[in-house]
Amino acid sequence: MADALTLPDWLRTTGAQPHGAHRRALRDDSGELTFAGLADAMDTVATGLRDAGLEPGDRVVTAMEPSIPHTVVILGALAAGLVAAPLNARLTGTEARSYLTALRPRLVVADPAHAPLAHETGHRVVELPAAAEPAPVAHRTAPLSGDRRPLPPLAEDDLAVVFATGGTTGTPKGAYHTHRSLWLWLNTCAHGNPRTPADIELFFSPFFHITLGTNLLAPLLAGGEVWIQRRFDAGAALAAIDEGASRLMGAPTMFTALRAHPSFATARRENVTAIRFGSAPSTDGFVRGLLHDFPRARIRAGFGATEFGSVLGFDHEDLLAGRFTGVGRPLPGARVRILGADGNEVPAGAVGDLVIDCPWRTRGYYGLPEETRETFRADGVHIGDRASRTEDGWVFIAGRKKEMITSGGENVYPREVEEVVLSHPHVADAVVYGLPDERWGERVEVAVVAAGGTTVELAELRAFCRTDLAGYKIPKTLRLLDAIPLTANNKPDRRAVRAAALADLPQRTDPAGTRAAPGTSTAARTAEGPGA
Template sequence: MADVLTLPNWLRTLGTGPHGAHRRALRDDCGEVTFAELVEAMDAVAVGLRRAGLHTGDRVVTAMEPSIPHTVVILGALAAGLVAAPLNDRLTGPEARAYLATLRPSAVIADTAHASLAQETGCRVIELPAAADHLPVADRTAPLASRGGPLAPPAEDSPAIVFATGGTTGVPKGVCHTHRSLWLWLNTCAHGNPRTVTDVELFFSPFFHITLGTNLLAPLFAGGEVWIQRRFDAGSALAAIDRGASRLMGAPTMFTALRGHPAFATTRRENVRAIRFGSAPSTDGFVRGLLRDFPNARIRAGFGATEFGSVMGFDHEDLLADRFTGVGRPLPGAIVRILDEEGRDVPAGVVGDLVVACPWQAQGYYGLPEETAETFRADGVHIGDRAARSEDGWVFIVGRTKEVIISGGENVYPREVEEVLLRHPGVADAVVYGLPDEHWGERVEAGIVTVRGTTVDLAQLRAFCRADLAGYKIPKRLRRLDAIPLTPNNKPDRRRVRTEALAEATGTGAEASRVAPGPPTEPR
């Protein structure tokens, strides 16, 4: 079995070896397990799932809080040759049913906190009533845990795990990784962002997001330790850092929350050796703050997507050289191209469609052959991002095809505008969107969060933007926000901000006094 590229087999080499078996693998609020105990629990759940009547290739949905039992159930499903599908627990019952209609799961495994959501899916539910109790892992995974195993390994090219896309434009699609692509992806994460067996990774992300791979499974793959928190809470995260967590990963908003917490100043941060951030544009002030506040950490930024995992990034040395914008260079093994409408590579500085091909990309959308064919093409994966590349190969994401604002016949990509706005010293966060406009067709608007104690008006922002943006890209309206709402995947929720702005503009929403308008025929 050792020569089969599956995650369960790889973990068995760690859990049965003389040096790694007794090292702690996972810790959560209710307990901890060594690598040997993790493998034993994984195989026990695999046997239990088979004895519960599930067969090779069946989809197993998990509706659980981030925890050791949740991890074990996912690994047990992989070890049993089933397809694990962590569910977005923020979905309503009808939303969950719509998403699962394509997956057609054979069972939903739920803890007590999510039992009602699981029942609303209409699927067979297996509840783990003691998942959140301070008990041994076998009791926390009862009634699934069963003696026996390990089972014969599944084929490398068979489906292993399904992650849901963000679902910002409708029902999420299930992105399916094979055992081989999952193994290769985790291997890339482990080596592209080097880890050691002495690392302690702090995990505070949802399991349905691909950070399950980059921030939990990849550290386990490398033989390191992971501390799982049920949800992001700045105070709890700082307490874990004070106790010795040495690696952090999250969106810029999460690190901003850490640094704004009262306990931040007294937290021991010198033991943090690595930080990785992504999901949204960052500012040079944000990065300089990380470099200052975590002096022993090597800081990296990454770019990826549910369809292909991590594929680009920039390193600590790039940040020290004051290179803060864009998404960096391709990782080894990733082929990144920027193409025009005819499928030809565009010159440096020209915006085109971002196309990615790599050995660890997903195989497609589960049960959706037409959508798979549209996105997963012969030349690579087309996810709808628009990008440009510098002469030295540095990639910049300017927006998404579906988010493009067509103002006066010109294309405006929100992310390009956001990155300029974020350079303003009074802007802490920003989101850009388009609204209908009688004169321009669509007008560019921006929602901003100001730095505490500062005020910023539309005229100031427009003047600031003129050095870097063409006139038609500069926001014509400004909304002041207390915070930028996030999607379940911790990305700016542009659709929600746009909907609220549209309600205000039409007089159906909140007061419009927070909107600073500009003249509709101002120069472009």
Template sequence: MGHELTLPNWLRAIGSGPHGAHRRALRDDSGELTFAELADAMDAVAVGLLRSGLRTGDRVVTAMEPSIPHTVVILGALAAGLVAAPLNARLTGPEARAYLATLDPGVVIADPAHASLAHETGCRVVELTAAGERKPVADRTAPLGSHSHSHSQGRGGTLVPPAEDAPAIIFATGGTTGTPKGVLHTQRSLWLWLNTCAHGNPRTPADIELFFSPFFHITLGTNLLAPLLAGGEVWIQRRFDAGSALAAIDRGAGRLMGAPTMFSALRAHPAFATTRRENVTAIRFGSAPSTDDFVRGLLRDFPNARIRAGFGATEFGSVMGFDHEDLLAGRFTGVGRPLPGATVRILGEDGCEVPAGVVGDLVVACPWQGHGYYGLPEETAETFRADGVHIGDRASRTEDGWVFIAGRRKEVIISGGENVYPREVEEVILRHPHVADVVVYGLPDGHWGERVEAGIVAVRDRTVGLEELRGFCRADLAGYKIPKKVRLLDAIPLTANNKPDRRRVRADALAEATGTGPAGSADMPQGADTPEGADKP
């Protein structure tokens, strides 16, 4: 094989080395693989994909649960010079067809759990019927990873190594504003991104990473492919389940990554108190704002863990974060500082950088950023510009470079002619001692154009009234940013990417406001509001 800096080449090097060959790389509910076995299985699937009639650059869509076979198929596609494209298996058939129309897949690889969705796409489908069974990996990946393929090629021997600038993998955006778009990474940008993750969140070969996220999300890179690149083990669970995750932690899984809601679910589980949490050495959280109490709880509950928070996007992977030392110093909010190699600028309407404390457009440039939206040249030109990637986030920064996300430009609420960014309001509300979680959104209003509302999950056995919340917010928020209505929720629904589903909460609130949905709100008394400008500091 060549010496190109690609993930398959690196995994072969680990698998053939004296220290890595017999070290476990992956485990799931049905088996495990050493690095040597992983490299062989990857190359066997690569040969199988090419023998199925695929050509260099063809898209290989996967509709599968998180598993060893799913990992091997993705790596096999990379090794064959094909383009892996994990599919959001939560999409409906019509949604999947709309997304894949742009990708024009050569094949959809499916396991039994998602075979029906795969066939609904109208694409050619190859089913891995034994993917979930306790069998050797060649059987679990058959008909692609058959024994004959594995023996015929000998760890990549007959495969032509892809160039570093060749297309490698496509991640779907969250699709919160319509049909998801596929962000393309080359072999090189993927390699650089995984190295950034490995250096920014250091690992040792003895580490066991617990993975329970869907593969179509960029966490596939940050906490599955990056640990493999670093020579560590990944323990894959099909989905997040607090009891299963705690059992894995008790048995030695020591690295965790997830949204704050997932860690809250761990803490609420009956097995939490008896789980050997001293095993946990690293925690990384992101996806949503967090409270001071949440972070202090992590520091207390996982005393041996170095805790980090990160910020990234499908378009450019991980680009900002803050470290354990920042948390110990009491810095719990915002998204931290740019990672080495990432250039983060905040621009005003004139395209110039704004002063500290002023909200502007977030623009990110880094060597590992994506290379545009596959098959969508106009959308690519709008987002991936010469000066960096413009994803539509609004942000500000302090004098010492600490970045705060205000919200997305498309989520902005225009109330009385003033811009309100939901995340800015959420971060204030989350400081209230009786608020466990919150999502802020705007609804049509005859007087203000839009009004600010908040869906709140209260701390157990507590409640939060509207006037109490408005009084709490008044010290930190201008009057026009303070919610005019509060809806009490049991939980904040999440998108497929495990982020708060603002659209769904807003739709439920709109249905309630128009008399077509369930009640559950704390309305402000009529006439109690002051003119918008009166509350401004």
């Protein structure tokens, strides 16, 4: 009988091939593993987890930095029939306990960097004290390195992994994959953004984000190599590129940071053959910059969510044809619909609810049946995004329902406004949000980082926006920031910027209009504009 569609079975098969003993699968700051070594370490840790008293279906939370041991613990949990759940290490202890209430984990595995948070969860903790040491993987994963022995076979419909949603409106929810849906998702990633065994993927994202699948597990499924960095650092990333890393994925802010680093000019960027970006709106200037800076790279952009992974994208040829905005077309196998309030598809150009269905979507929110029924419906997954499409099927994301601004009775979606503002030649970065307003109910405000050597004035920005935005969508107030804070996923942190603006509201009577934004290291200036 053929093996089931599970990632552990696939990795064992790859490790058993003649090349598995010498072809490198993973490298981090403290060591490396071949495919054969990865399969062996995975099964060894799987045995150690079972010896620790865990039974199939138990949830194993990981509170660790990105590393080889973290990868091995996640794969070992899958191989043991357990459910892996990487934890957002930026959560406070209170937030982590709230998130884990639904998951009810049997064990939290932690490295020294995150052991304090792990203990704050109130659950049983196993620490890996040598996780970051330059030592063999068995030492780095001790005390979970058990004596390897045969493990019971996995079923495709067994639960495999839980990814936390962004939690933009409160406690994150845990969206879970079965072994089958995980394998189908990784396979889609591997073929939708083609890889070869000669590729070297540079990974610098947190493991709780779905980039764990798209950037680490999918390359391993395809037989490629992954270099893991603990966090994004422009200098370290450029050093890896200079050494031979050939594939990059990240938010536009990361590529902007690479370009601004002193070693950018001397790094051997011709090593890079593939780039994928997403997470935030892009501009034609940003894309043209990528095409210039990485001349040998095929560049793609994509759109996805924790609940369904990657479902939309556009290719290098689209960029060469000058199509830079929006999120592209549905990937093969993804059914994308945009529905009105009556449940019917809206015409081209109209904004409606984005509904996604695909074989690789997650199956629900763990331990949250009501939220699962609300989001995972018979016609697809409803995550609250609003979108439109052109006659030829090109999709644009307007924004999330919960981020929608109601100004003067009209609905405004921040992302739609951001895409226009970002096209201004003097704007390097921007975030749009709503603030309370006595006249309008809410007003549209934009926080802007000016491009080097320039400034941005509200009146001129409003005039610029009038070409592409209705009057009620045009920002009524402007804050100038030195930098926009980022979330753990390196996306612009809209909530943090809005919170700082709210905290600044009582100070708006200051004639100078200048005040440090609370909670950030940036200076903010606010200018008031006339009503739309």
